[in-house]
Amino acid sequence: MKKTAIKKLLLAGGGHAHIGLLRRLPTNRQTGTDITLISEQPYSIYSGMLPGWMAGHYDLAEISIDIKALCQKAKVRFVPACVGQVIADANKLVTTDKQSFDYDLLSLNTGADTAMQWLNGDVDHTDTVVPIRPLHHFVERWQQILIEAQRSDVYHLAVVGAGAAATELVMAAKFALQGINNNHKVSLVCGDELLADFDKNFKRRVIKQLDRHNIEIIYARAKGYSEGRLLTTAQSLNADAVIAATGVTGAAWTRDTDIKTVEDGFIAVNSAQQSVSHPNVFAVGDTSTRVDKVVAHSGVHAVFGGRVEADNLLAYLNNVPLQDYQPKKRTLYLLSCGDKYAIGSWGRYSLQGRWVWELKRQIDKRFVEAS
Template sequence: MKRLSKKTLLLAGAGHAHIGLLRRLSADRSKNNASNALIDTDIHLISEQPHTLYSGMLPGWMAGHYQLDDISIDTKSLCLRAGVRFIQQSITKITAASNTVDTSGNERFDYDVLSLNTGADTDLRGLSQADDYKGNDNRDDMSNDLRNEVIAIRPLSTFTIQWQQILDDARQSDQYRLAIVGAGAAATELVMAAQVALQQINGNHQVTLICGENLLSGFVPSFRQRVIKQLHRHGITMIEARATAYRDGQLSTSNDSFPVDAVIAATGVRGAAWTASTDLETVDNGFVAVNSQQQSVSHPNVFAVGDVATRVDQYVAHSGVHAVHGGAIEAGNLLAYLQGEALTEYQPRTRTLYLLSCGDKYAIGSWGRVSLQGRWVWYLKRQIDKRFVTSCAA
């Protein structure tokens, strides 16, 4: 195997953490302020798409408040400005024993230090869709018949194509019925955005939320109540049962079965598909096990952050907030590791700001035990989100 004269830092995936690192490298480069750690280091980023869609703005795009460009980060250009080589491929295997990453293009890349930020897959395990259900492996198997496949919210790039097909189908229908399965904040945002979009096409169209019995279980009761009121305001039907199967346009739940034209799953995350082909230690069926410094517990030259990783020392939710904040610490640790310096721990804040959009220009916010709502909360969210995406283009 080729030995590298310079060190190689390989970044896999263009999630929140790597976007943050690229912004930092790009800013340093424009000020001629490169870190000493990087003088003898080549940096490569492997990601499946040249653009990264910003999930926080996806419901706003569905509801028609944004164009796709408004919610896209041009990862490839950001790499160019940061002095990072961009490789458009998917990683398929990591062999940490030999410091190599295999990709969908049948290439093998060596690394000295590897950073993983590939996110996770939608967890469809509770929702079988057909006799030949293939779980994670079905991501390239997009059929045109939405009456026989559950649409996973991830990968977002595939979802955006399928959402446009839903809108096309709804335009041809007198009474379109969409079901969204999930009980988290993302599911409630999606259902309200979808209802606003479908009602604009035809007032007979209807979106149903299948949420089981634990809607927004991680949030304070006042926040949960505010969200339920907004779901009612939009006339969204909530079914407190578990969706179990979808085939031939028929959605089965633990209580019932009824016809729908399409089903979207926002059912939480499971480990990324590639984690089935790695010797890195994983936990909970496919999340890379990391310590408080976001460092693999089995291979110290591998770091992982965001939804792809699970902390072994304490519970940290899989969320964009922790991908961003943990990512900033992880980025510093990559540079420190390259220089042989001490690593820093990521201490998640006990309170984080969560802003949940309600389809129209209205939003609910939560900060610890405090929750509030209004049009101004939506404008605040829009300002924060737009500032983030715009700053990636500067």
């Protein structure tokens, strides 16, 4: 009898999509497939709960997903390493510590990096100006910021960014620093417009909450950091630390690949989340950009796109037709406001309250704790 060759499925990154895939694999296991997952960390920090952790509502374990344990349960080999290079013409992935992996099918879910171009290549301040991504670096740095704030009479923190994440982070930071010392000050530097992609009522609600927390909003573009001051197009301000939530750029490893990328290093994929240059490469979440329509880089699309992508990986292995990921027109966004209060947005509708925070807590916990 002819023996079927074992196929190698390589999962790069421990993002939302691969977490979903690992959770579904035990019941959906393909025989004849050898699966390996490579991720920088044995656990993944859930960004949706990060502001709640900063504000002191959760401990780190509560916002972390144990990727290694999920791999063990799903009988997937876990390799703690960082993807450094993908040579897709040779079906080969190389990690930054020079381990080499070949594959029949590759799935990329390594997320993105924080766009730091605004700092104009000034990398002397990496300790003071902290990008939100990678999250595990940010988590370490935030704990140091709290120690520094405990030692200071007046501590100035600036958050740079204009999206939902920046507003959540600035309110969480203010809530935490205020708990240490009332003199501590937090500013949000947001360019010309805050929450440009959101409905005006939602925006109004968020600005009211920023006011309630006494957060100074500076409508100017940050352009550098020098001698303890954040430089902006309008003014410079004291900043002992700066958190950058300035959007996403392609992951560093995408500078060393032959897979087609678009914009600034995002893997170009079609509606099936399949690379447009290499059919045996799939990518999903913040690592990828759809070429056929505009789909925002967000956790929601990493999760829902991830489900379709996971099915497509199995379909590809079994030689059956792929499905398209059809993103919903509207998605629910729940934005936490530092204390246990949140604002919800659904298209043109928005609402707020402590119960919205409780709803967010339950949804987030369900995601993290699902096994």
